[in-house]
Amino acid sequence: MAARGPPPLLAVLLLLAGGGPRPGAADYCSWRGSGLSWEPRSRAVEQVHLRCTEGSLEWMYPARALRVVLEPNLSSARHTTVCIKPASDFQGASIYVERAGQLHLVASPQRDISRRTASFQYELLSNQSPAGSDFKKMALVEAMCRPCDDVELLTAICSSDFVVKGSIRNVSHDSENHMSQVDVSAQKVYRQKNRIFHQDEASGEWQGPVRTLLQCKVKKGGGDFLFTGNEHFGEAWLGCAPRFKDFMFVYQAARERGANPCEFQLN
Template identity: 75%
Template sequence: MATERGSLGLLALLPSLLPSLLLLLLSRAGSADRCSWRGSGLSWEPRSRAVEQVHLRCTEGSLEWMYPARALRVLLEPNVASAQHSTVCIKPASDFQGASIYVERAGQLQLVLSEAEGARPQHVSCFSSPSPQRAALFLQASPQRDISRRTASFQYKLLSNQSAAGPDFPKMALLEAMCRPCDNMELLMAICSSDFVVKGSIRNVSHDSENHMSQVDVSVQKVYRQKNRIFQQEEGGGEWRGPIQTLLQCKVKQGGGDFLFTGNEHFGEAWLGCAPRFKDFILVYQAARERGSNPCEFELN
């Protein structure tokens, strides 16, 4: 479906895009080494047909294009030359408007995100990268008769084809989710490499069938590690709480008891990886420690 739409979009855009693409070398180049970019179509020369180029050398970041005009070419490239990234994921801002996003594949433009789709909150678009070292996006501004404020803003993330522990949300959204319990080695690796590791219980589970997501609201007893402040204490010295996202097809249900929640952050949200019952984790970790096979030390108290 995406290929068909992309082909139709390409046919409609070719007359206006080809002259611009020939002038890529004449366009103003973006910074050679940065994770995010912010710019405006109002700053361009009115009669210029050049395509603005932006070069982002990071595995994740953001782009904000205010007053979109004509076109913008964005080259996404990991900051490690040897890295192999097979998947690109984009999460548009809730007020995304004014442009559509295409990916370049062998000289063709394939539609990834239309302006109408970008307005959907929590909508994440993932696609395979044409090259393991880089991906080129093309933002085409939508026709408009006035200069009313429009902003095409999104977050991006480049993903490798290897995951240290547990399912990787955007990759699994593109392929097929593996909603299975982690084995002992995956669990031991998860406590070493996850973005967050917390002990807690499930307060509530809510489901969003439209976006194929579930949210697990966790009452936290102890935060062993967290990359950002997703799990926070309520005002007035209340309990610690935090939301964890997972795929709807994993069929997470509310259950009693304490769990060890691990996982990674994507676009500022915590996504579930391994989540054993805490008592089961203790048995696995102590057995590995006695054998000297634990990959890292973990504070049990």
Template identity: 90%
Template sequence: MEAERGLLPALLLVLLAAGGQQPGAADYCSWRGSGLSWEPRSRAVEQVHLRCTEGSLEWMYPARALRVVLEPNLSSAQHTTVCIKPASDFQGASIYVERAGRLHLVASPQKDISRRTASFQYELLGNQSAAGPDFKKMTLVKAMCRPCDNMELLMAICSSDFVVKGSIRNVSHDSENHMSQVDVNVQKVYRQKNRIFQQDEASGEWRGPIRTLLQCKVKKGTGDFLFTGNEHFGEAWLGCAPRFKDFSFIYHAARERRANPCEFQLN
């Protein structure tokens, strides 16, 4: 393994199955350290254990290898997906994922080892059936570029990270990063995980950005919508977004049939 011989700094990510976490172990979500604190002549690989489902890592002056062991408490998940978002100024190391004792490169190696920073955010998603708690993650993928059916719409208000009523203020496209951004004028925030939708101090209006894939070819539409979706790395990503009047009709019809999966106050 080249990283252990000191040829290139490397980040080695290892995901352990649920149960690897020791009882009573602290939840270390993030780590920040420096290669300058290590013994220069040592070839030992530094180990970092992270026990949350999301967090970040910042490695200053990377040297040799840093082995990051992810031990989340996802006991109900049969499989786990690891999402990594390198910082915009990520420099100085290669990222490998270790599976069954073998290394798989997921980020191109840096030939200039004088570069000083290697940092990224991580997010772990448990893969379960659509009826489980992680239905919202599956909904994000399924609904990204197509209209949701009625059941998906009804489930979206129950399980999404954010649910807001509003209109489209502007749509911009970023071809380099393959995504579009929908700027929303918000009339009502029913739910949000974090403060992505906030009140503008100058105008007093509530606004917020929602992202989606460029391939979805989102265009500006008129009228009010019910925007739902999930947060990833502090950003809102679009899930189901029906016209508000259409969703209101679907929800009230389901409620009369007692087929609504959860109670939701649309008024």
């Protein structure tokens, strides 16, 4: 993204602070406020400090500029990626990320004369590799689309936000948002961070949606799979998804060698 000049009066400025959080700072994950409560003639920039690795911001009737300082306790990470997801009705302000004194435009408002609310979710991810952003994007696509090897699979069942045995009910594609959705009929939910997979009241069947990149060209296939992955902004994103019988072969072989990184309850 190219650097831009000074922001307009209606702007959200995001800054990722280095060196860890301020001593004694409160653990604020989210912020909600209104521009109507500010002094109309003041040109001061309101500043908000957020200390969590994920949260949200809702700024109703934006006025002037709001500077949001993200200062989570991520001192062990060499690099950090900030992910921003504007709300579908985001309007009234522009979002800029401040890096090295330069402002980079992230999202612009929709032109609308109705009630304005600039709201978004944020999520901070720790990166252990200093690779450039273009390289990381290509690596992400490659990693999400190729089958996992045995080591990645064994690691996935230990560290994923969700681990589910199930079958594919349907696959739909969203070209506008560059993603595909896999609707899963779950036979066994081994683990889930939140209630992505839930029991349908009418049928009693456990089911849930899992997303992946459109570039992966996911197709509907028969049989049982082990779906693993992580959650981002309350959505499940697919990681390793081998056929269940293949997973069983890999896990039992690793267990016999004592090479399994964690115990996995199969029953």
